[in-house]
Amino acid sequence: MAAATAAVFAFGVAGPASAQSAIRDTEIEGIIRGWADPVFTAMGLNPDEVEVLLINDPSLNAFALKGRIMGINTGLIEQTRTPNELLGVMAHEAGHIKNRHLLRDGVQNAGMQPFLMTMALGALAMAAGQPGAGAMLMANSQYFGTLGALRYMQSQEGEADISGARALEAAGESGKGLVDFFENFRAQEVFSDARRYPYFRSHPLSGERIEALRRPVEAAPHYNHVDSPERLADHALIVAKIHAFMDPPNQTLRDYPSSATDFPSRYARAIGYYRDGQTDKAIQGVDALLAEKPNDPYLWELKGQILFEDGRPGDSLAAHQKSVELKPDAPLLRINLAHALIETNDPANLDPAIDQLKRAVAREPDNTMGWRLLSQAYASQGKEGQARLASAEYWFAAGDTDQATQFALRARPLLDRNSVEWRRAVDIVLASGATDQDLQDLDRRQQRRQGPIIEPPASTATLPAATRPAT
Template sequence: MIGSSRTASRLVGRWACAVATAALVAAVAAPASAQSTIRDTEVEGIIREWTDPVFSAMGLEPSEIQVLLVNDGDLNAFATGNRVIGVNTGLILRTENPNQLLGVLAHEAGHVKNRHVLRQGAQSAAMQPFLMTMALGALAIAAGQPGAGAALLGSGQFFGTVNALRYLQGQEGEADITAQRGLEAAGESGRGLVEFFENFRSQEVFSDARRYPYFRSHPLSGQRIEALRRPVEAASHYGQADSPERLAQHALIRAKIHAFMDAPNTTLRAYGSSDTSFPARYARAIAWYRDGQTQKALDATDALIAEQPADPYLYELKGQILFEEGRPAEAIAAHSESVRLKPDAPLLRINLAHALIETNDPARLDEAVDQLKRAVAREDDNTLAWRLLSQAYASQGKEGEARLASAEYYFAAGGQAEATQFALRARDMLPAGSNEWRRAMDIVLASGATMDDIEDLDRRQEQRRDRPTVIPPPVA
């Protein structure tokens, strides 16, 4: 986990670590502008294990779908036009079983499948004026001016918004049916999605007694639930139950989110010592670590490792505890074991590299660079990896490579001007025609540099040809 530390501010910087690709920042700015996204290999892996077969059954390529965990306690999920699905931690914690969470994610994938790219625009253009109109109308009536309230609620803006809501409701119904069909094709039940909707049916804004006639004849959720229930109950996999393994995974996800997001005392009360389940003991270990009870956290983690020695995420937690305690050299062994057990996980390699760098031992820098290069080969938009790689190269005196890594950092984060600046500097220092030189040129061109910029750089490169190289050759 790129995980939590003991204070809220450091928590945002580690477990609640914002994903930073330029395209992604643009994609999620509207629905999640005030939140951060969580990166955790274990939780991400479980969710992808559940969802990828459903995505495939829908005719979607799983590798093209990005699922984000959003650090927000509100009940919400969203899909964007460029195949990004987001789900709030608050929604995950309100699901009662894995099938409910899978159903919600399948519904969002239904929006992606049906190319509901106007969904966000419709919400901003129609829903917000509607809510404002309703609020003003309610205030006018409460202030003793029912005529003013009726005028507002009967305005063209209000009824124009009703039409937009019908359009949105149509999209929601399409996504429901697409989700149901995808779940059925993947051998999963759609019952969880119906259950989840039923659990929050009472959240409709108005009761029947207060609802305007239009809403009485066009129920916002009841009609939708019934339209979904019929095909779900008729499907051959309706009775498919969550496996014990999947139930345990769901309990672990919930425990881990609580442990990293809630105050330690809250977690320790929720997962008291009488609860000896694996998720509860995992949550307590994390809570003790965040509460500064380091030895207690390490002892608890070691006990879990003794029971499940092939679990890479327990070694990850142990490494994180030691690293956050200012003991990076001791953290290396735990992080190395997590990488050995899960070599395809970029975040685990980044953890190991970070510990290697923080030892301030020059002899460890080559391994740190190797781990980071392997990480960015799988996640080329991981800004933390690029920042650490720049730091490692700079410590080795490799100024050209360090500047190229900084350019990659800004390019991934959407800072085109800074990316261009660092890429130009890198190109000036790297051997002409090398792979690194070509990559610097790619960033320069992609970031909008002009030919004048490049020609000026070439003139300076010519002037530097007879100068000593940045890195002295090794002594013979």
């Protein structure tokens, strides 16, 4: 079997100790977006147009970029004590987006705005291209690390505070969490930049700013609105999940001992056993949780992943299929199922895998992992035209128009000229700036020489996160 690449958190090539990366996790995304989307709407933003990136970094930081892109460090999530605090930070960052604030210094003074925009859009295109059973990750350390040097102006901070507080109130939420979050780190005001958390280097904090926010928040009708028990449980779960995947397994098992019987602790322990290679204990832990929550797609996802990583793709199919049945609108879960189907090396499983992948990329056209696996599946069936077109889609989603064009050109002669696939290949070529005349000239040359199928490179994130370091 090929090296396992699907994992609940799958990591790219190791970078420096300070490396930062974008991750995707269907469960965590769903919880956070469920809280934040009504606030985005109340602010006048279309939630579908706001991209929220989870950044694998233990430091306390968050940022907003042009293009309605918001990044939140896992370290910041871990530092929040309540859902309302996390929601408050997200509302503040949404305020920067709504008010079109630009990070200054590194951006404006060094002319880095185009660089950052390219970085951010590349992250969106590629984050979904790494494997993951509901979670995917790409290495991008040199870009995200740059954000620590950037900062907003004090006036922009105040505007974002007020915009966030108003949106929270309009959505029926309290702004108290944002005030509490700032109060908790008020000492950062007197620290030098070198000693401050990255968040408070880019978001200067002051007593005056906190008081200017506190007054309207305390006067708002929903000031005393508190998080529901369900929200508090979800917050505890995502914090436990982040700890379990980011910390060494022995630390997870120490921080969440067997004496802790709450759901998040048992979830974390199951993940800890999984990452420690104790497969039997991991499966036992997940099965115990499934006995309580048999309709939780993410528990089925985790069970399938444990079996997949243990070299048993066939045994993982039932769990992956169950996760898709329970959460059919989650493309990443479909990709996990397709990956397992392909790795069984059973030709009869290729058509079902292709069906799952086509459904996934229809919902997430920028999911490079989906396109890579689709190319692999078509190539295994000997469908060269479709394989090359899927390779073109892979490179197009990854932002490499030159490679995308080359594969699209190789696909065209092998596809029916009246098909949707042939038209898509033409669109990819034209997107590179080519003309119809260019296509005709290239067609003549292609008739004289056909290149072999070259699949997109396997994802660099081939380390099974649950059983490898740095997760």
